Each structure stands twice: as structure tokens, then as C-alpha cells.
Amino acid sequence: MLTIIFSMLVFALVGAISPGPVNIVATGAGANYGFRGALPHVMGATLSYTLIVFLVGIGLNQLLAQVPEFASILQYLGSAFLLWxxxxxxxAKPESLQGETPSLPPKMLEGALCQGLNPKAWLxxxxxxxxxxxxxxxxxxxxxxxCAVSFAMCFIGVGSWALLGQVISRYLSNPTRQVMFNRIMAALLATSILTIINV
Structure with a gap:
């Protein structure tokens, strides 16, 4: 049993830490709002992924095999949300230019939706x-x-990207660099979506 659990750990960590839409959003959130600000996104994505594993494990896998159209609907809904x-x-405006109305970091629900509508998570x-x-x-x-292993490894994987964002945030104190970083992250996110839907 220990061998299987170790294999689960490696598999789940590699799946969670590899680049993808959820991790790109986590990096941007970490860079713009710090690790604490990105934590709701990380937790939402982690809880959502754990739920996906559970649902797939209790039979959604069979439903997707029997009704492939459901997978396509999920793919396009997910792509639309991730493009948004x-x-x-x-x-997003750079922090130093926002004045009295700062933008808000991604919420837990947004992190959950980002993961739940992410085709990579389902695959x-x-x-x-x-x-x-x-x-x-x-x-x-x-x-x-x-499910327990997936929860832990997803939190570590997505959290690592948020932490990376916080680490590089000191280089983004210049508003011009922050705007450029946000646009690069948005372009990477959009590109990752286009590769998922094979456009």
C-alpha cells in the first residue's frame, strides 16, 4: 500500500505543479496581492480539484464516457471562464496607480470555478x-x-505558484513592469486555453 500511496503523491504533485490556467492565475495573484491575498484562490482551486477527484471516482468517469457531449460543454464553458x-x-491596474479603489484578489469561488472548469483538472x-x-x-x-493526497498536493502545487508570484513581486514595484507582467500572464493563460481546446 505504501508504494501505491507514494505513486499517488508523485502523480498528484506533478499534475498540480505543472503549468496550467489555475497556476498562472495563482502566480498573478501572488505577484499582485502576495501569498495571503492569493490564498483564497489556492484554497478554492484545491477544494474544487478534490471534489473533481471524488466525483470522477464515484462514477462521473462513466458518465463522461457515455455522454461525450458533456465533456465538450465543460470544455467550452471552462474556456470561456478562463478567458474572462x-x-x-x-x-488589472498596478497597485500604485489604483488610488482609493484597489482591485480585489481572486476570491475562493473564482478559484473553485477556475479549477472546476479547467479541462486539465478533469483529465x-x-x-x-x-x-x-x-x-x-x-x-x-x-x-x-x-482524495486526501490530491488535496495536499494540489494545495502545495498551486500554492507554490502563488509563492513564486510573491517572490517576484518585489521586481514588480514599478507600475510599468507590473502592467507588463499582468499582460504576459494573461497571454500565457489565454494561450494555455487555446492549446487545451485545440484551436
Whole structure:
């Protein structure tokens, strides 16, 4: 069992820490609002991913196989939401220019939606469930273990990107650099979405 749990840890960490829309938003949030400000996004994304793993584990995987149109709908809804997030990042005003009405960091709900509508999250969770849950007995126990591992590794993975954003924030004290950084992050987010939907 320890071998399987170790494999789960490696798989979940690699899936969570690899570049993708949720991590790009986390980096931007960390750079603009610090790790604390990015924490609601990180927690929302983590809780959402854990729920995705659980749902896939209890049978959504079979539903997606039987009704492939549902996967397409999810893909396009997710892409639209993530493009909206890219626009929000690209048009964010630098902190020093915001005056009395500073913009707000991403909320927990936005982090949850960002992850829940992220096709990468669904694909990684389906792969993980088929590798570590479907082939084991009792499957319910291994699903719970995989959910716990996924929660921890997702928090570490997305949190690392938010922390990276905070680390580079000192180089973004100049408003011009901050605007450029936000636009680069928005472009990366939009590009990652286009590669997911194969446009």
C-alpha cells in the first residue's frame, strides 16, 4: 500500500505543479496581492480539484464516457471562464496607480470555478482514478486516500505558484513592469486555453 500511496503523491504533485490556467492565475495573484491575498484562490482551486477527484471516482468517469457531449460543454464553458479571467488579469491596474479603489484578489469561488472548469483538472483526475482507484480493492478506501493526497498536493502545487508570484513581486514595484507582467500572464493563460481546446 505504501508504494501505491507514494505513486499517488508523485502523480498528484506533478499534475498540480505543472503549468496550467489555475497556476498562472495563482502566480498573478501572488505577484499582485502576495501569498495571503492569493490564498483564497489556492484554497478554492484545491477544494474544487478534490471534489473533481471524488466525483470522477464515484462514477462521473462513466458518465463522461457515455455522454461525450458533456465533456465538450465543460470544455467550452471552462474556456470561456478562463478567458474572462485572462481579461481580468490583463486589465488589472498596478497597485500604485489604483488610488482609493484597489482591485480585489481572486476570491475562493473564482478559484473553485477556475479549477472546476479547467479541462486539465478533469483529465488528470480521470487518469489518476483509473490508475490508483479503479484497479484497487477496496476501491472506496483508495478513493478516499487519493482524495486526501490530491488535496495536499494540489494545495502545495498551486500554492507554490502563488509563492513564486510573491517572490517576484518585489521586481514588480514599478507600475510599468507590473502592467507588463499582468499582460504576459494573461497571454500565457489565454494561450494555455487555446492549446487545451485545440484551436
Amino acid at each position: 479571467m485572462a481579461w481580468k488579469i490583463a486589465t 488528470v483526475s480521470m487518469s489518476g482514478v483509473s490508475l490508483f482507484v479503479s484497479t484497487q480493492q477496496p476501491a472506496a478506501l483508495f478513493l478516499m486516500i487519493f
